[in-house]
Amino acid sequence: MDYVFSDKMNALAPSAIREILKATSQPGIIPFAAGNPAPEAFPTDAVREISARLLRDRPVDCLQYGVTEGYAPLRERVKADIETRLGIGTAADDLIITSGAMQVMDLATKVLCNEGDTIICESPSFIGSLNTFRSYGVRLRGVPMQADGMDVDALEHALQTEPNVRFIYTIPNFQNPTGITMSLAKRRRVLELARQHNVLVLEDNPYGELCYDGDVLPCIKSFDEEGRVIYAGSFSKILSPGMRVGYALAAQPIIAKMTVGKQASDVHTTMWAQLVVDEWLQHDDVAAHVRKICEIYTAKRDTMCNGLAGTALCYQVPAGGLFLWCDLLPNIDMLDLTKRAIAAGVAVVPGSAFAVQADDKINAVRLNFSTPTDEQLVQGVAILRGVACSFS
């Protein structure tokens, strides 16, 4: 039988890059291509204890249907936590628990965009979010990244010229894939431009807690007094990605619409996971846990950066997050380097995977330092040094 698929999904057909990425999951290969938390960064003892207590005292609450907007005590706790810690959330805002932060991108696009509408995003940007946007048949318009975040003059031009822009998508902290942090001035400017052109901002902050140098800057949402910013948060990087628990904080009418959308997507997020997160936030020392994983990742980042210093892989040291973005010297071809690295036993992601448009000029690779063990880091960096030298 021949199958006819929807236009929007046909736009997501497998690409050459996806084929390369498949090779990166071969067993035995050193995983610089992934984005997984380090296994030693999971609070396994706490989860084990909390889960045992929940399944002993409240098994039916873990197993029965829940409400779509999420477990009420968890919603209140997260709201209070991010208000205290990040200064975000007003009386006119509401919060929905989602099945990972990816679902925030999914629901925001579903409720805000018709097919053919435009989303403005950083270029390059996180492939997962870009594909979510594409799956709704929207147009993407990229704004180039600079060392201090997106080029706000290019953003202004895009807002002036693009029709039907619905929102600006940004990862201000330790962006995936570039590792770049947006400056305070640009955070304010992005919101100002959004206001002038009456579009929304989708602020995605999965890495905010993973800050290794200096202080985290205020969220764009913290300047938002009129309900223009949808803030996406996640427990994937500080607790567990396998649990699939994220959330959106936004104006009440937006959260109400996202709730209707979520009802039609997966009804609600796994109750056990919501209850475990709620107990973890109450009873574990979350701040101490975050300090511990920041120590682990700082050491891993430094091993990778020091090992690649002076090679043809040129990087800015990221102040946080999980990724190192390496621009390549002109004599090195990104796909060629990627293939040679895989052949030598190290998986990396060609930068073009994160391109907004297929013809974006990118000659870079993204490396991840959280997934590999310390031994794999040393070994993989030595292999990459050799691969880089093989081009000269």
Next chain:
Amino acid sequence: MDYVFSDKMNALAPSAIREILKATSQPGIIPFAAGNPAPEAFPTDAVREISARLLRDRPVDCLQYGVTEGYAPLRERVKADIETRLGIGTAADDLIITSGAMQVMDLATKVLCNEGDTIICESPSFIGSLNTFRSYGVRLRGVPMQADGMDVDALEHALQTEPNVRFIYTIPNFQNPTGITMSLAKRRRVLELARQHNVLVLEDNPYGELCYDGDVLPCIKSFDEEGRVIYAGSFSKILSPGMRVGYALAAQPIIAKMTVGKQASDVHTTMWAQLVVDEWLQHDDVAAHVRKICEIYTAKRDTMCNGLAGTALCYQVPAGGLFLWCDLLPNIDMLDLTKRAIAAGVAVVPGSAFAVQADDKINAVRLNFSTPTDEQLVQGVAILRGVACSFS
């Protein structure tokens, strides 16, 4: 601020019925409006033991990212189980684990339908699935239900006259809301008509295991030799709805496309839930557990049916599932009865909630017998008898 939402989500605006349903979740009200499993039907001891073992021996597998198509051993186990038990699945089929069976409806619509395409469904049908379809901007065409399943002559007429039909949606076993089971002859006929008109069939079977009288008939998928049927299964009714674990079995190209769609929706289903289901299928006596919950629900169904015998609420005894569909005598108005029942302390769902089109003529209510306790059943039925009498 004023917000502009997508056309497809505006089509899902709150209705008068949704407002009535809100009232049904008031504390203290007898819950004949829900669809929850009975708390005593959960295998809590087994889940407690399995979870403790998994979090002791394999915590990182429970907490780390997984692959989008689902935990590989669970996929193989479910494939083998439904092949043995239901005789479905060919070498050309594949299986994806989803976040509840609702996500099967979501992904099937996403990958198969453009806006404006048509889905043919039973009338009335499950409001959750209908809203999922609506959330993609598709047109719904209802086919009337008869005592032995959808009117296949009306189905043929719809297939002859509707443009761009992508699939036929059916719940052949103990349908929600009507409780009706489709006859064997009609199962074969639906597939034959789908073949003649080259459309797919989406067979939703959440209640198949909950069979109280007689034997379960073969699935439509069991007659499918060419990959025309997408089969949706669920662990919500026999294990736990709060875990959100379902699955789709379909031709490989469809599953491949649904996997790309799921990656863009929620990346993957909660790992802990997938691992618990996998262990439960291996180590617990699932057949004995299903027999036990069928005994519980048979008793509850009989209590409800016997209590309402001879009233103005006219029903066919459902051979399985969770619902009793009561047609009302012409002198009784559905919304009026619903309001009087809620005022008297019993929540029921007006049949129009399950209408495919707003102007469908329905004068019925749906009652659920799995959620209320035995005491609530006796009490609620007595109240409904009184409410029915109040019309004469």
